[in-house]
Amino acid sequence: MATDSPDEKWNTAETEIMQATYRALLAHGYADLSISRIADELDKSKAALYYHYDSKDDLLVAFLGFAVDRFETTISTETGADPNDDLEHVIEKLLPLRPDEEQRQLQEVMVGLRSQAMTNEAFREQFTRLDEQIVITTEEIIQRGIDDGVFRDVDPTRIAEHIQATINGTMYARATTNRENAAAATRVSLSSYIDSELRRNA
Amino acid sequence: MATDSPDEKWNTAETEIMQATYRALLAHGYADLSISRIADELDKSKAALYYHYDSKDDLLVAFLGFAVDRFETTISTETGADPNDDLEHVIEKLLPLRPDEEQRQLQEVMVGLRSQAMTNEAFREQFTRLDEQIVITTEEIIQRGIDDGVFRDVDPTRIAEHIQATINGTMYARATTNRENAAAATRVSLSSYIDSELRRNA
DNA sequence: GTCTATAAGATGATAGAC
DNA sequence: GTCTATCATCTTATAGAC
Structure with a gap:
């Protein structure tokens, strides 16, 4: 997980993904959380998520x-x-x-x-x-x-x-x-x- | 959910399904619990489960x-x-x-x-x-x-x-x-x- | 009651264009 | 960085034979 500035734990793109994940989680609950739903909340494609994270598990741990x-x-x-x-x-x-x-x-x-x-x-x-x-x-x-x-x-x-x-x-x-x-x-x-x-x- | 005898809440077949569900839950956790896995534990087909319960949700509530x-x-x-x-x-x-x-x-x-x-x-x-x-x-x-x-x-x-x-x-x-x-x-x-x-x- | 076969759709993940 | 298109796999659920 690369960072833009050494002081910040999250760069802009990743922060947006985290916030989209948060929204998806609130809307659907953990059991129904999928990459598709996160992508929908982010208003980007699923592939965009896989550019930033290697796997769903990777994203979730982050x-x-x-x-x-x-x-x-x-x-x-x-x-x-x-x-x-x-x-x-x-x-x-x-x-x-x-x-x-x-x-x-x-x-x-x-x-x-x-x-x-x-x-x-x-x-x-x-x-x-x-x-x-x-x-x-x-x-x-x-x-x-x-x-x-x-x-x-x-x-x-x-x-x-x-x-x-x-x-x-x-x-x-x-x-x-x-x-x-x-x-x-x-x-x-x-x-x-x-x-x-x-x-x-x- | 019909019962064999009025005193018993669970008949034999349903009890076996419940026990298989319990085993599947222990083996895979709730997140990875599926009808297939329950059927595997039960050693019957998935269709057998749908004979006893209308849907996955129905089975889970039971x-x-x-x-x-x-x-x-x-x-x-x-x-x-x-x-x-x-x-x-x-x-x-x-x-x-x-x-x-x-x-x-x-x-x-x-x-x-x-x-x-x-x-x-x-x-x-x-x-x-x-x-x-x-x-x-x-x-x-x-x-x-x-x-x-x-x-x-x-x-x-x-x-x-x-x-x-x-x-x-x-x-x-x-x-x-x-x-x-x-x-x-x-x-x-x-x-x-x-x-x-x-x-x-x- | 239980089976096999199958439908219809969602899922995680990747390839390749731009 | 992000897209579309696609893949293999898994999911819930049903149809129809026995």
């Missing part, structure tokens, strides 16, 4: 990188002063209380891609890395809270993993069931879990 | 019912005397600490099917129902524990939803990442969550 980048950008947060706020911020980014259309779509695409991680090792590694990064971010915030005396002296890893599993489960339920109310309730419940586990005045 | 049945049977538990044990039992059934091959396979198939719930409404309704049933089961155990004075006077729905989200998230992570250790840790952490939230001597 797209996964693109999507994970987007997702990570979405959750990256300036480390504020208050660990309480930072934790709430990360959770809100990953699992918005009331997701707007764009957030809903991105999450839907991520869940669709993720289902491929079951059988595709390249996908699996990306999601392993993504989950690990989220846990580490959460861990660091908790550790800082402990150091600052804001949080109780708990095991940051244990709490971070628990938070992450709950977030993933809720995101998953949102994408695959009609239990939106339950999802919102779990989101609130997660805050109260943090309250009772971490805050000193619990 | 299979989902079959798989959900299996899964529900797996988690159904005789209501024992101790709510603590019952809760632990349900969690262990849904999220075994160290899953054997059969449990791992069933969970993998469920996650594969579930990814279809994103775009298929019939699938979505089944998983909505399944999740709801699990929450209700958990709720009832918690309520009984409260009534018996074994658990603190918490909101059973809130705790049940939280447990379910955490279980789903961990199951999901197990199927789509290489973070098996994290999954095992979360499973343990879930028990300690229950401890601190529910048990009176917490």
Whole structure:
């Protein structure tokens, strides 16, 4: 995957392909994603896609990188002063209380891609890395809270993993069931879990 | 879908088709599941499948019912005397600490099917129902524990939803990442969550 | 109930012109 | 870089024999 400028991960043509893939994915879902459909969204021929990527799999792996980048950008947060706020911020980014259309779509695409991680090792590694990064971010915030005396002296890893599993489960339920109310309730419940586990005045 | 006997949901022929579908799913994954592959596993022709089911979708919806049945049977538990044990039992059934091959396979198939719930409404309704049933089961155990004075006077729905989200998230992570250790840790952490939230001597 | 044969179309991928 | 045309293969599904 050649780049036009060393600073940019994606050149113009490839970015357009990634965006067309994103649209095709939203319109048809992962199961019905084909080179033809991506080409249609791109308004170019299929052969044009094969000029940029060797195979469908090649394109898809590139797209996964693109999507994970987007997702990570979405959750990256300036480390504020208050660990309480930072934790709430990360959770809100990953699992918005009331997701707007764009957030809903991105999450839907991520869940669709993720289902491929079951059988595709390249996908699996990306999601392993993504989950690990989220846990580490959460861990660091908790550790800082402990150091600052804001949080109780708990095991940051244990709490971070628990938070992450709950977030993933809720995101998953949102994408695959009609239990939106339950999802919102779990989101609130997660805050109260943090309250009772971490805050000193619990 | 006609039945041989009114008590049985599946007759012999259909059960064999469901089992062949299950094997095909394990061997190739949902993305590569075709009528041909199911027929191969069944050791019959494709036309034989179309005698029993009108379309691929028809067969798949039937299979989902079959798989959900299996899964529900797996988690159904005789209501024992101790709510603590019952809760632990349900969690262990849904999220075994160290899953054997059969449990791992069933969970993998469920996650594969579930990814279809994103775009298929019939699938979505089944998983909505399944999740709801699990929450209700958990709720009832918690309520009984409260009534018996074994658990603190918490909101059973809130705790049940939280447990379910955490279980789903961990199951999901197990199927789509290489973070098996994290999954095992979360499973343990879930028990300690229950401890601190529910048990009176917490 | 199950078979073979086949239809009708979509899919991933390539060749060769421009 | 992008196009049209094409290929081999696979897909779901059906017709008709047994």
